[in-house]
Amino acid sequence: MPAIERELREAEERRARRQAEEALREREEKYRLLFNNAYDAIFLNAVGEDGSLSNFLEVNDVACQRMGYGREELLGKQPCDVVDEESAQKMMGVMRELLRQGHTTFEMTLTSKGGMRIPVEISAHVFPLGGSRVVLSIARDITERKRAEEIIWHQAYHDALTGLPNRVLFKDRLEQALAYAHRHQQMLSVIFLDLDRFKTINDTLGHSVGDQLLQAVAYRLTKCVREEDTVARMGGDEFTLILPEVTHVEDAAKIAQKLIDALKPPFYIDGYELYTSTSIGIAFYPTDGEEPETLLKNADTAMYRAKDQGRNNFQLYAAEMNSLSFERLALGNMLRKALDQEELLVHYQPQVDLDSGEIFGMEALVRWQHPELGLISPLQFISLAEETGLIGALGEWVLRTACAQNKAWQLAGMPPLRVAVNLSARQFKHTPLIDTVAHVLEDTGLDPQYLELELTESIVAENVEATITTLRDLKAMGVQLSIDDFGTGYSSLSYLKRFPLDMLKIDQSFVHHINTDADDAAIVTAVITLAHSLKLKVIAEGVQTEEQLTFLRAQRCDKVQGNLFSKPLTAEEFGKLLHKKKEERWDGLLTKGVSYG
Numbered sequence: 001m002p003a004i005e006r007e008l009r010e011a012e013e014r015r016a017r018r019q020a021e022e023a024l025r026e027r028e029e030k031y032r033l034l035f036n037n038a039y040d041a042i043f044l045n046a047v048g049e050d051g052s053l054s055n056f057l058e059v060n061d062v063a064c065q066r067m068g069y070g071r072e073e074l075l076g077k078q079p080c081d082v083v084d085e086e087s088a089q090k091m092m093g094v095m096r097e098l099l100r101q102g103h104t105t106f107e108m109t110l111t112s113k114g115g116m117r118i119p120v121e122i123s124a125h126v127f128p129l130g131g132s133r134v135v136l137s138i139a140r141d142i143t144e145r146k147r148a149e150e151i152i153w154h155q156a157y158h159d160a161l162t163g164l165p166n167r168v169l170f171k172d173r174l175e176q177a178l179a180y181a182h183r184h185q186q187m188l189s190v191i192f193l194d195l196d197r198f199k200t201i202n203d204t205l206g207h208s209v210g211d212q213l214l215q216a217v218a219y220r221l222t223k224c225v226r227e228e229d230t231v232a233r234m235g236g237d238e239f240t241l242i243l244p245e246v247t248h249v250e251d252a253a254k255i256a257q258k259l260i261d262a263l264k265p266p267f268y269i270d271g272y273e274l275y276t277s278t279s280i281g282i283a284f285y286p287t288d289g290e291e292p293e294t295l296l297k298n299a300d301t302a303m304y305r306a307k308d309q310g311r312n313n314f315q316l317y318a319a320e321m322n323s324l325s326f327e328r329l330a331l332g333n334m335l336r337k338a339l340d341q342e343e344l345l346v347h348y349q350p351q352v353d354l355d356s357g358e359i360f361g362m363e364a365l366v367r368w369q370h371p372e373l374g375l376i377s378p379l380q381f382i383s384l385a386e387e388t389g390l391i392g393a394l395g396e397w398v399l400r401t402a403c404a405q406n407k408a409w410q411l412a413g414m415p416p417l418r419v420a421v422n423l424s425a426r427q428f429k430h431t432p433l434i435d436t437v438a439h440v441l442e443d444t445g446l447d448p449q450y451l452e453l454e455l456t457e458s459i460v461a462e463n464v465e466a467t468i469t470t471l472r473d474l475k476a477m478g479v480q481l482s483i484d485d486f487g488t489g490y491s492s493l494s495y496l497k498r499f500p501l502d503m504l505k506i507d508q509s510f511v512h513h514i515n516t517d518a519d520d521a522a523i524v525t526a527v528i529t530l531a532h533s534l535k536l537k538v539i540a541e542g543v544q545t546e547e548q549l550t551f552l553r554a555q556r557c558d559k560v561q562g563n564l565f566s567k568p569l570t571a572e573e574f575g576k577l578l579h580k581k582k583e584e585r586w587d588g589l590l591t592k593g594v595s596y597g
């Protein structure tokens with residue numbers, strides 16, 4: 001081919017190549033323009049062998065802008081780095097579907113660099129590219145749509161005036177709460193509340209004032225309950241509450257009282273000082289019904305009973321519970337005051353060593369001297385103190401009083417004795433026991449060896465490992481430890497070996513019948529033998545007769561306590577007894593069977 005012709009052809013080829021390259025660049029430019037100016041964020045990822053997604057291979061400008069990242073920065077990330085935890089989990093399920101079908105659409109939430117959550121609808125497709133597979137994801141920002149959906153949802157399920165859940169949402173929540181309570185075998189209570197004489201306010205002062213009052217009432221009601229409780233407005237002046245996980249009837253009664261009290265202070269609306277009160281009905285799952293409708297109906301019935309009773313009170317659907325619950329509620333409030341107003345006192349019951357015949361210690365027993373009701377037994381108020389959370393303060397008060405009194409006797413020249421103080425199960429579990437005991441011993445100056453803590457079987461059997469740790473800490477302090485009411489509870493002897501105990505206390509219910517009931521006698525004998533084999537001392541409580549004492553001595557019981565020797569005494573009486581007994585032994589008593597006190 002002539003040179004000129006070759007040159008022309010080559011020039012033509014170069015021109016064609018340039019044109020093709022130009023066309024390719026233009027096309028690429030167009031695609032890039034489209035890619036970067038699309039309304040949606042676009043991401044490209046490779047799919048690994050195991051179906052996982054690679055780092056972003058490509059992202060458009062919109063993706064960078066919305067997510068607040070620079071391009072290079074975003075390219076270094078994986079999808080799971082830019083979504084919240086819930087979305088990350090969702091993506092795993094979605095990936096399976098995507099790889100199976102080749103495409104899918106789903107909603108999730110992206111997290112921007114600044115931590116902002118961006119709800120998006122993702123449309124994802126899988127394509128083959130260069131021998132492997134890639135996923136192209138187009139993410140449409142649906143913030144506005146979500147907001148609109150939320151507003152619509154809120155309007156459908158909430159009361160427009162107060163913003164509280166409405167009847168529909170209340171029913172839905174109640175159904176869910178009932179299903180949960182059923183699964184976990186828990187109680188649940190439904191409260192129905194109606195404002196007293198609301199109609200009068202509405203009719204005389206107008207709807208605007210009425211509406212504002214309802215809003216203010218709604219606000220006060222929600223302040224009385226926990227976040228997981230539901231307060232709803234059923235319409236008019238009727239409100240309902242769901243209290244999940246109420247463990248005692250008294251808990252619901254207490255909240256009802258709180259609601260009543262919350263509405264007592266005046267409301268200031270449009271220059272008026274308004275007073276309202278409420279009548280409340282309470283129904284419980286499962287005792288008063290298992291269906292939402294039944295529970296609501298029964299709470300409503302109880303509410304009408306409260307109205308009949310003169311308004312401004314609450315009633316339980318099961319009428320027989322009312323007096324009990326009121327009584328305990330009132331007593332709980334009184335107990336709180338009793339602690340402040342020093343109506344509590346400690347009595348001391350001597351404990352006698354059967355070898356020496358001497359008083360070796362005393363049990364501290366709390367008493368409540370109520371100004372009108374008289375002396376109230378601890379059996380009545382200890383459980384109440386546990387339920388109301390007062391046990392921590394009460395227990396510490398008893399411990400401090402008993403230790404201080406014991407130290408005072410020692411300083412007065414009495415032979416040093418050991419004071420035994422009861423610990424309740426809740427006190428053991430829920431209060432910083434070790435710190436409390438250490439502080440009390442330090443403050444009172446009592447040598448730890450003169451303090452004994454009496455635990456019940458239920459304490460030690462409940463959480464063995466935690467109990468062992470606590471008991472070891474107490475023991476390390478030098479405190480004595482005993483098990484109270486032995487034999488009444490869990491009858492598992494296996495733990496005895498594992499606990500650092502000093503003494504075992506035989507419950508008085510066995511002691512009472514040791515001379516008449518062969519079984520009780522056999523149990524007492526067995527317990528003494530067992531305790532001795534574990535190197536524990538045994539004390540029998542509730543010893544009332546000489547026959548019982550004779551039996552216990554024959555069985556080699558170490559120590560005794562009971563009305564045969566002395567009933568629990570005031571601190572003053574006990575001091576006098578110590579004075580009197582300072583020189584004497586209790587042998588005479590033991591052999592002659594004379595009782596003191």
Ligand SMILES: Nc1nc2c(ncn2[C@@H]2O[C@@H]3COP(=O)(O)O[C@H]4[C@@H](O)[C@H](n5cnc6c(=O)[nH]c(N)nc65)O[C@@H]4COP(=O)(O)O[C@H]3[C@H]2O)c(=O)[nH]1
Nearest residue numbers: 365366378379382398422423424542543544562563564568
């Ligand atoms: N029938 C009869 N009873 C006798 C005799 N000897 C003693 N008792 C009574 O038996 C109870 C012995 O105390 P407990 O088993 O620890 O049983 C105590 C203890 O579990 C609890 N308790 C008392 N004070 C406290 C305290 O400060 N804290 C805690 N957590 N519980 C306490 O209340 C329970 C009852 O205490 P109390 O009514 O003082 O009743 C005392 C005592 O008065 C007797 O010969 N015959």
